Amino acid sequence: MIELEGVPELIDPVMICAFEGWNDAGDAASTAVGHLDREWKGEVFASLDAEDYYDFQVNRPTVALEGGVRKITWPTTRLSVVRADTGEKSRDLVLVRGIEPSMRWRSFCNEILGYAHELGVEMVVILGALLGDTPHTRPVPVSGVTSDPDLARSLDLEETRYEGPTGIVGVLQEACAHAGVPAVSLWAAVPHYVSQPPNPKATLALLNRLEDLISVRIPLGELTEDSRAWQLGVDQLAAEDSEVAEYVQSLEEARDTAELPEASGEAIAREFERYLRRRDGQPGPAGGHATESGGLEGGAGGPGAPYLRDPSTGHGRPRKPSPKDEMAKDDDAEDSGGAEDGTKDADADDAKDANSANEADSAKEAGDGRGPEGQDAYRRDEGGTDRGGDGDEGSGSDR
Numbered sequence: 001m002i003e004l005e006g007v008p009e010l011i012d013p014v015m016i017c018a019f020e021g022w023n024d025a026g027d028a029a030s031t032a033v034g035h036l037d038r039e040w041k042g043e044v045f046a047s048l049d050a051e052d053y054y055d056f057q058v059n060r061p062t063v064a065l066e067g068g069v070r071k072i073t074w075p076t077t078r079l080s081v082v083r084a085d086t087g088e089k090s091r092d093l094v095l096v097r098g099i100e101p102s103m104r105w106r107s108f109c110n111e112i113l114g115y116a117h118e119l120g121v122e123m124v125v126i127l128g129a130l131l132g133d134t135p136h137t138r139p140v141p142v143s144g145v146t147s148d149p150d151l152a153r154s155l156d157l158e159e160t161r162y163e164g165p166t167g168i169v170g171v172l173q174e175a176c177a178h179a180g181v182p183a184v185s186l187w188a189a190v191p192h193y194v195s196q197p198p199n200p201k202a203t204l205a206l207l208n209r210l211e212d213l214i215s216v217r218i219p220l221g222e223l224t225e226d227s228r229a230w231q232l233g234v235d236q237l238a239a240e241d242s243e244v245a246e247y248v249q250s251l252e253e254a255r256d257t258a259e260l261p262e263a264s265g266e267a268i269a270r271e272f273e274r275y276l277r278r279r280d281g282q283p284g285p286a287g288g289h290a291t292e293s294g295g296l297e298g299g300a301g302g303p304g305a306p307y308l309r310d311p312s313t314g315h316g317r318p319r320k321p322s323p324k325d326e327m328a329k330d331d332d333a334e335d336s337g338g339a340e341d342g343t344k345d346a347d348a349d350d351a352k353d354a355n356s357a358n359e360a361d362s363a364k365e366a367g368d369g370r371g372p373e374g375q376d377a378y379r380r381d382e383g384g385t386d387r388g389g390d391g392d393e394g395s396g397s398d399r
Helices: 025-037 105-119 149-155 169-177 198-216 223-240 242-256 263-279 325-368 373-383
Strands: 014-020 043-047 062-066 069-073 078-086 089-097 123-132 142-146 184-189 304-308 316-318
Touching: 014 025, 014 078, 014 105, 014 169, 025 078, 025 089, 025 123, 025 184, 025 198, 043 089, 078 105, 089 105, 105 169, 123 169, 123 198, 142 198, 169 184, 184 198, 198 223, 223 242
Parallel strands: 014 089, 014 123, 123 184
Antiparallel strands: 043 078, 062 069, 078 089, 142 184, 304 316
């Protein structure tokens, strides 16, 4: 039975998970969650029983002296809660940080989802890091994937297509999908030739992407300076070995060739928007956002959606309702009357605009001798090429 004594009612809670081990190249993901816990002074409210999920010959306990008394720390997974207060907006984050379990993965995931259900969590974000053919001198590729097609469209994410061996990140995301919990995985690509932890540059990239996803400004502390120092250190090591330097150069050329000018422009625009948000103290925009009713616009979840799968029956259980759900119902009832009149006016305006646009297109086609197909070809010749994906981004993203 899950007990949550001392945990207050949470505000728009999002669960952020990371696990040390196979899914955590350079310790980038677990360090990111640890950073959130430190910056916002998280309070641990629960930990999973280590006896149930860990092989102590694989993950051994550690012993230390505290005030002359020996104390053993067992490998486990702990849950803490932090209040992300950015001034104008506050949101609670449930942080799950631990080690990839050695056994009983399905029970492990179901226990985590049990906490998510009791706390009214609206979305689960799982952080991971993988080794890839990416140069350390370029921005760290971070891919966002989900197994929910609706969530992929609403949050502008990739729909996972990975097949092969997987870790606890992939298993937990699949468990969320079966339980009806909106879930996203964010993967950072770490250069395989410098995989030793820590990797502050990959950690920083994960936090920047997380900030955009959950619309909360994250204090970065010394991570920015640590990231610069890390890159300068790797630059020096690469310069001392001609073979490594040549290999890095080949990766840079492959990366620059794969990225079209449009992609570079978009990356610059995103960084500039992030700079403006940090200067003004505003949270960042995301492709979708949590609604008052506890779901995601355009995605799965919500008060009526199945949330946690009951092991005894195999059926989904509804999400634990919050007081805001009833208020949202009353507001929807009051607003429904005026919405119909506004829809009629909008339809009339759209029809008028569509007629004007059709007349303008017809006149243009008659004047330059190009039809719709010719216009498409003309636009492509002017630089409107389709963007391809970066081979480094998302490779093995659901391991």
